Amino acid sequence: MTEQEPDAVKARYARRDAAADEARYSLYGNAAALQAQQERLRAMVRTWADHGWPSLGSRRMLEVGCGSGGNLQDLLRLGATPACLTGIELLPARAALARRLLPKDVTLLEEDAVHANISPASQDAVLAFTLFSSLLDAGFRHQMAQVLWRWVAPGGGVLVYDFVVDNPGNPDVRRVPLQELQALFPKAHLQSHRLTLAPPIARRLPAWMVAPASQLLRPLRTHRLTWAVKPR
Template sequence: MPQQDLERLKKEYQRRADPAYYKNTYSFSNPAYVFMLQSQERALLSCLKEFGFQSLNQSKILEIGCGRGGVMLGFLRYGATASNLSGIDILLDRVVLAKQTLPESKISCADGQFLPYESAQFDILLQFTAFSSILDPQIKRNMASEMLRVLKPDGVILWYDFWWNPTNPQTAGIKPKEIKILFSNCVFKLHKITLAPPIARLIVPISWALAVILESLKVFNSHYLAIITKQ
């Protein structure tokens, strides 16, 4: 049931809000986290350049599931204008934190199935590991439909999510076939990136160079960066 999955999702995000969870997993003192973040950033900037986004200062950008605003903050570094950044999240406490981080941006507590925007509003839509946290297929279909609705005809969706995570039953990896079903009648470019976190946490503290080599093989990479455009 969609509503049951939303309640489960809220509880799971509240669990992840534990300071100890963030301190151990998403800390810049954690070399594996830094490795994964830098790898993701290089791939993302390369895709933006490829699709003609040399400058982001005029681009209207929306993130689905913005959390505390970390990804949006990254886009400020890339040249986006704070007032052109929007984000939605289902948890009010995360929205409050994101607004403190990005006071000039438009951040709302909202369900991704019912985006509070008019159609064809955004140049870039961001989805970073929000869909894999949803288990109900109807919710995912509804969210994908809403994302396409608010995207400009010449806009792009930047999708970053994992296809495989056997250690967390609260998530479901999404493979390219499912992405293409969710966003039917669209054009896709997919890059398999990010050395699987369990491997990165093991290898990076020992040898950064070895981690780079393993990631370049793509066999051990756990995420897809997909660039989705309308037909």
């Protein structure tokens, strides 16, 4: 049932090996993770610059499922103002770590995003990074998409970074193809970029080969960064 999905997400994350996750996604000494982050940031900057945003300084931006705050830290490095940023995280341990790492002016909410008290049309951008792939209940996916869309101001958008292929080694995630994103945000204009060399391949390559391999092996990219723009 849709109402049970947040508890199911908590249970799925509780089964994961926290130490293995930290090693897999740490940027230090991890060429595959570092390349994926840098490639994603370049695509974000290009997308928002093409959208007519010369800077992020005054943009109100919110991330759902902010984890320990890594993406919010990236927004700060790109010039976002701490007081304009909000993160929502369902898992208490991750929310606590984000609070320790982020500036105090960043708003952090520890709760189910569906019930968060966010004003309609109050955000220029809402980030959903590997969020929808973690929601296995189709009804809850649609409910979450409607909530995120309601928060976005006209002329803003939802920025989705997620899997477009299934991971046979992880039954706790499900791919989110471009066609489904259009169905989740039927009134949006989508701008999308295929990114991220398949991590199992990238992790096996020497560090110096990861970036050129990502360029040469475009059919083996496993994620999309999609900017779903709300009409003015």
